[in-house]
Amino acid sequence: MKVLKYVVNRLFFFAITLFFALTLNFVIPRFMPGDPAERILMRFGPNIDEQAIEAMRIALGLDKEKGLLRQYFEYLKNTFSGNFGISYLHYPVPVKQVLASSLPWTLGLVGTSTVISFILGTLLGVYAGWHRDRRAGSGILIFSLCLRSIAYFWLAMLFLYVFGYRLGWFPLSNAYSTKETLHGFRFVLSVIYHAVLPSMTLIVASLGNWILTMRNNMISVLAEDYITLAEAKGLGEGYIMLHYAARNAILPSITAFGISLGFVVSGALLTEIVYSYPGVGYQLYRAVLSQDFPLIQAIFFFVSLSVLLANLIMDFLYAFLDPRVRG
Amino acid sequence: MFEVLELNAGYEFRNRFVHAVRNVSFKVEQDDFFGIAGESGCGKTTLMLASLGLLKKPGKVISGRVLVEGLNLLALSNDELKKVRWKKVSLVTQSSMNSLNPVMKVKDQMADVLIRNHGFSKSDAYELVKEKLKLVGITPDRMESYPHQLSGGMRQRVVIAMALLLSPRVIFMDEPTTALDVVVQRSILQQIEELKKKEHFSIVFITHDISLLFELATKIAIMYAGEFVEVGEATLVYSRPLHPYTKGLIEALPSISKDLEKYKSIPGRPPDLTLKIEGCPFRERCSFAFERCRVEKPELRFVNGRWVACHLY
Ligand SMILES: Nc1ncnc2c1ncn2[C@@H]1O[C@H](COP(=O)(O)OP(=O)(O)OP(=O)(O)O)[C@@H](O)[C@H]1O
Ligand SMILES: [Mg+2]
8 A cells, every 4th residue: 555655656746847847848948048030040141031030930839929828838739749849950850850860879878878887887886895805895996986087078089099090990980880771680780889989988987986886885784783693694695795785785876876867868968979979969969059949848858758757767666675665 | 602712802993903802701601691891982892793703804803712612613614604603692783773684574584594504494484483573572474574664672672583593502682772762671671581591592791781780690791991800790799899990880870869969980081992001901090099000910810709800809
């Protein structure tokens, strides 16, 4: 019964926050300076007449005739039917299409990297915390401190230069081979091949933090009486490490992992720029520069949605892992 | 049955050594209720952990032996230790939320040692868990609970039941009731006494509350700055304490008959345990101290039926 109450409670909270996020997403771009219609037309030359601008406004759904409330309801309706309007920047390509060509790449690259980094970092952190007095533990600690101090942008460039340019092991740009048209399995291989360097960069950039967080959690859990009792019982080292120490130490990391997962959708701007990877980060960057409201709005919508969804999932995972939350 | 011989232990701390257990020896016999009392920080917990081979880095045992039925616990291999632990000697830690693993059901964290180390089947293990919980007055339906669903007193009873699982000969208890309110404390102490009579184990009971020991213990040891300064029959030590520190502790006890003004606490603080202590460790707080106390360290000697380390005798 308590579990059900918890689930309903979380779902309710999710719905409310999503509603607020949606509303903010509607309001904020409308208070930004500049006229998007003018901006688009400006690309076609310096002399634009008033009528053309007005026509463009109507096409963009920004005409003054419609009240704000009507605009708002239209916005809600469009958002839920996946109709995000037309991108100013890529005019006349619909936002939907722009996202369809970048979102999957970002989800694949950044999502996979985040998950790998979390799992690897957490495992190393468990080990480093458990063996903190031994050489292996100190080794991992030093390794993670080094990782943390590396500038991530610089690392991306270095990888690109060494493994891509100098050694030629990996491609320099793009998400898949553009030289030939590949299908099925060979296409997947090509995608993985192109993702190696950027995902290595992303993993290296976040791994150190996961290791350190987990190591710290482990060390504070190891001071608890139940660990001493487990040792006094003569239980095996591996069993205590996993079932008594790590099982408790991972709880604080779960929330942080949820947040990272939520922000996957916003892409990884620097990596995408360095590796010319067709992801959302780069699209968002360009959209902001050219005030492409529909695109910005759509990306923000997906970011809010995924942050909230990731949180919801982590709340459920947390409740599954920690009986105290269930009540 | 359980014997500690010349144990020295402590912690490596910023290039210094906190010598928290100094040459301590004691012997626990069948049916003993052996109490160890001393101020906070005098090394009681370190003594217990070192005696059980549980002292972790930066803690370190420098020398000494711990004999359990003839075996030296500190020299056993991991595999041999597995067989001795919990079966010959178990322990109860300070009562609080963290003596139980918060993410494991009560029955599972009790049964795991039976299943993994002592060849129990799952159903046999749960059966034994149920039986031992009954012994401390916890109903079987609580087996499915998680620790946070139990009250502080119940949690501590679970820990006691856990210590009883393999019917060990000796159970160490490190301040098992300090975190509980007085009423619960009473009922748990009473239960410990009853269980001891029924199950015939010996107890090593560690506390800073010496008054508890005078009620419960058969033998007591007074610990000061890492050393035992007086060891003997509880009734004897209480009625005729010899060491000035023991006297001070007894005089500092609150009692209903005494006026508040007559309370005497012992002035001063114990010495720094990182230093090598010349002479008697208590001399600076002792009103009987004389020249010899400064230069010569008093050894434990048998005086008037108990052991005491003091130059006065
Ligand atoms: N991990 C550690 N590193 C360094 N010194 C420590 C460590 N743990 C304990 N000590 C020191 O060792 C001494 C003995 O500590 P111990 O915990 O054994 O005392 P105690 O008698 O159990 O005290 P309490 O009644 O407060 O539990 C203290 O001076 C303490 O400061
Ligand atoms: Mg202690």
